[in-house]
Amino acid sequence: MGSKSDGMQQVKVERVFIGAGCNRIVNNVSWGACDLVAFGSQNAVAILCPKIAQILTTLPGHKASVNCTYWLPNAKFAYKAVEMERHYLLSGDADGVIILWEYTILDKKWRHVLQVPQPHIKGVTCISGIMMSQKDAVFASTSSDGTVNVWELVFPCTSEGDCKLSCVETLSIGSKSMVALSLAELPGNSGHLALAMGGLDNKIHLYCGQRTGKFVPACQLKGHTDWIRSLDFSLPILGIGETFILLVTSSQDKGIRIWKIAFRDSLDTKKEEISLASYIKGPMFVAGSSSYQVSMESLLIGHDDWVYSVEWQPPSIINGNECYQPQSLLSASMDKTMMIWKPEKTTGIWINVVTVGELSHCALGFYGGHWSPKADSILAHGYGGSFHLWKDVGVASDDWKPQKVPSGHFAAVSDIAWARQGEYILSGSHDQTSRIYAPWPKKSCLENEDNWHEIARPQVHGHDINCVTIIQGKGNHRFVSGAEEKVARVFEAPLSFLRTLSHATSGDSSLLDDLQAEVQILGANMSALGLSQKPIYSQVSPETTNRSNTDGLDTLETVPEAVPVEFTEPPIEEQLAWNTLWPESHKLYGHGNELYSLCCDHSGKLVASSCKAQSASVAEVWLCQVGSWKSVGRLHSHSLTVTQMEFSHDDKYLLVVSRDRHFSVFSIKDAGADEINHELMVRQEAHKRIIWACSWNPFGHEFATGSRDKTVKIWAVENASTIKQLMTLPSFKSSVTALSWVGLGRQSNHGFLAVGMESGLIELWSLSCERSDNGNLMVPNATCVVQFDPFLCHASPVSRLTWRPSEKIPDSKVIQLASCGADHCVRVFNIDFL
Structure with missing residues (x-):
């Protein structure tokens, strides 16, 4: 939250929504004992709350893509975190x-504690740790640079104290780097730690050491025939006459x-007879005065x-303080499933007791699976940057049901647009999808909003989507998108x-009722080989569509039929990817290169489009008429890409x-008979570098x-023919990449300009000015009224800013601003003018 007073004007900024996808990499997700999930979204660390299916915040600080996160304590050590007031999170890029980040449970505040000294030379691939007590922990990190570092971390005793971090060991692994780590205390109260690592040489390497370091190789475990991807130690288990830990x-x-x-x-030195048991038994090793088999x-x-x-x-607490480690494990695979395994009570043979995810034909495989601290939920993250959550809702027996989780793009978000009445946001991304986000009405009195x-x-x-625009004016909801192809699609x-x-608009559907009587298309199908999305008509019965698909020769076109669905609650990932497509109605041709920007006029009659360009002939802007979709104008002015x-x-x-550092203003007039008169009014060099953004006073x-x-x-248009520069705002600390101007009240002499920067930060400027007697604007007065808190902002360049359209703006003190950026995020803020 950010706020600042400016004379009479005071502004408060609050996060309303963050949509973001997960980086597609193993070890990227960690479920903490505080019941929050951390994951990397480009170079930001995102924090989601599974209970409310919302991303709470993102942590800025990394300059490169986040590869892995690890909570101290995580779900495995939740039993040690009962009285901890502050939890800690490690993130590697x-x-x-x-x-290292600190999260305070009571006030839910985040703090950047420190950057670990001696960083790895190459990317961090895994972080794993162990809670020694509520006051200290040991963690290890591995990298593709062939080293494993082991650190001791002592937490502060008071809220003002500092964490003490010391490197106890650096292990050089060699050319075949390790990609998975796990730490455990060896049973028998020896005070020794076991460090297991696995990677590209197909072997599991066991090291033994103490908290002070001195890790030495103990043994190698052979058996796998391909790269080791994951390792996890159990807590000590009391068997019949022995204490042991299990490594999976x-x-x-x-x-x-x-x-x-x-x-x-x-140490048992007796020679054993050559028997089956001796083959099953692996190596022995010594740690201190103890030996292990x-x-x-x-x-x-x-x-x-x-x-x-x-x-x-995760272990559970029984009889007040006794810790019990259940013999149950969770696996996640690229075969699109997660499985829970347990040993049979009679034979002790491990069997698969639960399988989830096999029906999600859109998931494209899972990169990791995680237990909740109470072990009543399991979370997977997939190839499509998506999360998949199942919860055990059974009473007497297991009954795992899919749950709603946050979703978002898994690549840079290039453009956003509000619906005409502000009902939803449309976003387009380089992950080759466009998505629609909307507020869903609260179900219970427990939810505040x-x-x-x-x-x-x-x-x-x-193709990667570069730009989107929503068609304004009356009629059905329509949008145009432009991608890395020469065609715009409607x-x-x-x-x-x-x-x-x-359902999302809480029954405020008078306009929707009128539309539903006219719309005959129920949904859309994606063809297997094409880019077009084909309509599914509401009057056609499923029997006839299925029969027509199977008539004649078998072709690659016989992909599974999408089933359009009316949702009465927010859809989950599997439904979004398969049941919510829109049909494509038209293609707009004309450009010589891939599309770069789009916009629609406010009456919903014209769409303007531009493409990437290195010459004046390609840099023209095309005007297209909505409805007939005919080209009605080609505007020539620039020599490089229109941004x-x-x-x-x-x-x-x-x-x-x-990009050629100029702006142009064209006058546009409707000449009737499907004709548009356009004239270049002025072309002017305005800046010393590329111009990324522009916005009109409303x-x-x-x-x-x-x-x-x-x-x-x-700038101001004067006498309908000339452009006058009114002022230059004080220089910003970073390149300006996005602008959006909103007016308050029905007067043009007061408004707010939102400024988004390459650093990811956003500022809000108040622009007030008086008009002279002839109606011309005098030099305005500009004041920065608020700089958004970095924890609210993007962690990479802001791509677009846009204010929510609302008829209530003249009376309302709270308006909403949407933003998108290269950190894969779509964000919505409440701007409260106190």
Whole structure:
């Protein structure tokens, strides 16, 4: 939350919504004892709360993509965290940097504690730790630079204290780096730690050492025939006459192995007879005065693809303070399933007791699976940057049901647009999808406000999407998207979406009711080989569509039929990816290169489009008429890519800014008979570097331009023919990449300009000015009223800012601002003018 007073004006900024996908990499997700999940989203660390299915915040600080996160304590050590007031989070990135964060349970505040010294030379691939007590922990990190570092971390006793961090060991592994780690205390109260690591040489390496370091190789465990992907130690288990820990390992050989490490009082030097038992028994090793026997406990075969993660069920507390480690483990695989394994009570043979996810034909495999601290939920993250959560809702027996989780893009978000009435946000991304987010009405009195969710994924494309715009004016919901192809595509809302939207808007559906009587298309199908999404008509029965698909020769076109669904609650990932497509109604041709920017006028009659360009002939702006979709104009002015366009709010002018450092203003007039008169009014060099952004004053003919030269300039159209520069805002600390101007009240002499920067930060400027007697604007007064808290902002360049349209703005003190950025995030803020 950020706020600042400016004379009479005071502004408070609050997070409303964050939509973000998970980086597609193993070890990226960690479920903490505080019941929050941490994951990397590009170079930000995102924190989600599974209970409310919302991302709470993102932590800025990494300059490279976040590879792995690890909670101290995580779900495994939740039993040690009962009285901990502060929890800690480690995050490692592709540059080798590891950052430690502190989370205070009571006030829910985050703090950047420190950056771990001696960073890895290459990207961090895994972080794993062990809670020694509530006051200290030991953690290890590994990297593709071939080293494993072991650290001791002592937590502060008071809230003002500092964490004490010391490196106790650096192990050089060699050319075949390790990608998985796990730490455990060896049984028998020896005070020794075991460090298991696995990676590219197909072996599990066991090291023994103390908290002060001195880790030495103990033994190697062989058996897997491909890369080791995951390792996890159990807590000590009391067997009949022995104490032991179990190590579970998974590999790209599709197998899971369980190894038993049993404590022996003294080294048994007797020669054993050559028998089956002696083959099953593995090596022995000594740690201090104790010896340990390693044996192969079980081999679990069940997955059909690489097993990316295995994890023991978190221990539970019984009889007040006694800790019990259940013999139950969770595995996640690229075969799109997660499995829970347990030993049979009679035979002791490990069997698969629960399988989830096998029906999600869209999941494209899982990179990892995690238990909740209470072991009543399991979470997977998938190839599509998505989360998949199942909860055990059974009373007497297991009954795992899918749950709603946050979702979002897994690549840079290039553009966003509000619906005409502000009912939802549409976003387009380089992950080749467009998505729709909307506030969903609260269900219970426990929820203070509506929670935002992704309610549709209208376009799943074969190209990175660069720009989107929603068609304004009356009629059905439509949008145009432009991607890394030379064609713009028009999409129209199907009946299933309109019905879902009526549930999301709490019955405020008078307009929707009128539309639903006219719309005959229920949903859309994606063809297997094409990029077009084909309509599914509401009057066609399923029998006829299925029969027509199977008539004649078998072709690659016989993909599973999408089933459009009306949702009465927010859809989950499997439903979004398959049941919420919009049909494509038209293609707009003309450009010579891939599309770069789009905009629609406010009356919903014209769409302007531009493409990437290195010459004047390609850099032209095309005007297309909504409805007939005919080209009605080609505007020539620039010599390089047009980066953004915007119509003035009375649609008289089109403002165009370009990489060639110039802006242009075109006058646009409707000549009737499907003709548009357009004329270049002015072309002017405005900045010293690329102009990235522009925005009109909502109630006047003033506009702002923002550039890589770190400046924002305010201009005015005078006498309908000339452009006058009114002022230049004080220089910003970073390149300006996004602008959006909103007016308060019905007066054009007061408004707010939102400025987004390459650093990810956002500022809000108050622009107030007086008009002279002839109506011309005098030099405005500009004041920065608020700099958004970095914990609210993006961690990478801001791509677009846009204010929520609302008829209530003249009376309302709270308006909403949406933003998107290269950190894969879509964000919505409440701006409260106190």
